[in-house]
Amino acid sequence: MSEKELVQYTKKLLVSPEDPSILTPTELHDAIVMIMNLLKKLGTNGVGGVPNDVTQMPLLIKIASFLTALRTSGLDHKAEYIAEAAKAVLEFSRLVDLPQQKPQYxxxxxxxxxxxxxxxxxxxxxxxxxxxxxxxxxxxxxxxxxxxxxxxxxxxxxxxxxxxxxxxxxxxxxxxxxxxxxxxxxxxxxxxxxxxxxxxxxxxxxxxxxxxxxxxxxxxxxxxxxxxxxxxxxxxxxxxxxxxxxxxxxxxxxxxxxxxxxxxxxxxxxxxxxxxxxxxxxxxxxxxxxxxxxxxxxxxxxxxxxxxxxxxxxxxxxxxxxxxxxxxxxxxxxxxxxxxxxxxxxxxxxxxxxxxxxxxxxxxxxxxxxxxxxxxxxxxxxxxx
CATH class of the missing domain: 3.40.1030.10 (Nucleoside phosphorylase/phosphoribosyltransferase catalytic domain)
Known part of the structure; x- marks a missing residue:
């Protein structure tokens, strides 16, 4: 996915809640995966560091705009959207590998x-x-x-x-x-x-x-x-x-x-x-x-x-x-x-x-x-x- 697609997703957050073209939970999942992949490519100054290249600013502005529009839409407090966002983040998480056995308690x-x-x-x-x-x-x-x-x-x-x-x-x-x-x-x-x-x-x-x-x-x-x-x-x-x-x-x-x-x-x-x-x-x-x-x-x-x-x-x-x-x-x-x-x-x-x-x-x-x-x-x- 590209930055241009992120802008399109942002536009889908600016329509009426009743508009059938509004951002779907699946599209939110894809957008978050895209955002994290883009940030990963940019690189940071260590864990939690701040991006250090001024040329990165347009992308960061687009990401900030998307997140702000999502908050304004209220969709970020809807069950399907919360769940898809969590699943997207977990794709970038380091999960613990434990034996798949039935717990004793x-x-x-x-x-x-x-x-x-x-x-x-x-x-x-x-x-x-x-x-x-x-x-x-x-x-x-x-x-x-x-x-x-x-x-x-x-x-x-x-x-x-x-x-x-x-x-x-x-x-x-x-x-x-x-x-x-x-x-x-x-x-x-x-x-x-x-x-x-x-x-x-x-x-x-x-x-x-x-x-x-x-x-x-x-x-x-x-x-x-x-x-x-x-x-x-x-x-x-x-x-x-x-x-x-x-x-x-x-x-x-x-x-x-x-x-x-x-x-x-x-x-x-x-x-x-x-x-x-x-x-x-x-x-x-x-x-x-x-x-x-x-x-x-x-x-x-x-x-x-x-x-x-x-x-x-x-x-x-x-x-x-x-x-x-x-x-x-x-x-x-x-x-x-x-x-x-x-x-x-x-x-x-x-x-x-x-x-x-x-x-x-x-x-x-x-x-x-x-x-x-x-x-x-x-x-x-x-x-x-």
């Missing part, structure tokens, strides 16, 4: 799109660690570093003492069997997203790439997923997109009604649930609300669950939460926040809505020391690579 991920602007504690990563201390659960957490907050998953894991640069597509198989918690830092697996990073930074507006992260897990063994979105309007489309990308997974898409891309410690959280009936080959979608009282815990304001930065968050998580200094009933905001999100992971894994049992299992993981042991074992395993 459920393998989960919990990750949000980001972009909610709330800057809360690293609850998804914390919940992943705690859940990994529950028997028969394996968590393969996929995430990045901070973009819209002051502490991303990768920042926290690094401050906890893990040399995450050693966790690569080639080393994950060495870590897989002996760890119930693994963390995969996205940039080491997704060359296509790295190619896009400089342009996205200069562009300065949200694009379709802002919502793709949770749909790009490089390990296809994951069969249960909690995916957070930053807006209610995105939720229903996102669960449909996730079902297209991960048809064999059971999925919760969550949105905290206070404006949070995870299960909220205050007020209601809306959950969109996808599960495929393998016997009848039928896709089942449900929608329901949950709130802290259903889990038997007190509500806490977002301000009480604020992120203090990677180093402080790591200290709180390791030395206060995982060490068992707090317990259920103390009404400690961050402790309860982590229990809440862990309980949702657990209930998805076991296939029920017994939220209070989920809380009990989460607390048992912490108080028994299993969660901390799981984290430390992963850190040590990475160190020994």
């Amino acid at each position: 459920n393998i989960l991920d919990i990750v949000g799109t980001g972009g909610d602007g709330q800057n809360t504690f690293n609850v998804s990563t914390s919940a992943a660690i705690v859940a990994s201390g529950i028997p028969h659960l394996k968590i393969c957490k996929h995430g990045g570093k901070a973009s819209t907050s002051n502490s991303g998953a990768g920042d926290l894991i690094g401050k906890l003492g893990c040399d995450i640069a050693k966790v690569t597509p080639t080393s994950v198989p060495q870590l897989w069997n002996d760890n119930d918690f693994l963390f995969l830092l996205a940039p080491y697996f997704h060359d296509g997203m790295s190619l896009m990073a400089p342009l996205r930074k200069v562009l300065g507006i949200p694009t379709i790439f802002n919502v793709l992260g949770p749909l790009l897990h490089p390990v296809d063994h994951v069969n249960k997923r909690v995916l957070g979105v930053y807006s209610h309007d995105l939720g229903e489309e996102y669960v449909k997109a996730a079902a297209m990308v991960y048809p064999q997974s059971e999925i919760f898409v969550v949105w905290g009604n206070v404006g949070l891309d995870e299960v909220s410690p205050i007020g209601k959280t809306t959950v969109w649930h996808f599960k495929r009936d393998q016997q009848y080959e039928q896709d089942n979608f449900q929608k329901f609300d949950i709130e802290p009282s259903m889990f038997g815990i007190q509500e806490h304001s977002l301000q009480d669950c604020i992120s203090l930065g990677p180093e402080a968050n790591a200290h709180i998580l390791r030395d206060e939460i995982l060490s068992g200094k707090h317990k259920l009933g103390d009404n400690h905001p961050i402790y309860d926040y982590i229990l809440l999100n862990t309980a949702v992971l657990y209930c998805l894994a076991v296939g029920n809505h017994d939220w209070k049992t989920g809380i009990e299992m989460a607390e048992a993981s912490i108080q028994s020391g299993s969660a901390l042991k799981s984290l430390q074992h992963f850190i040590d395993s990475v160190q020994n690579l």
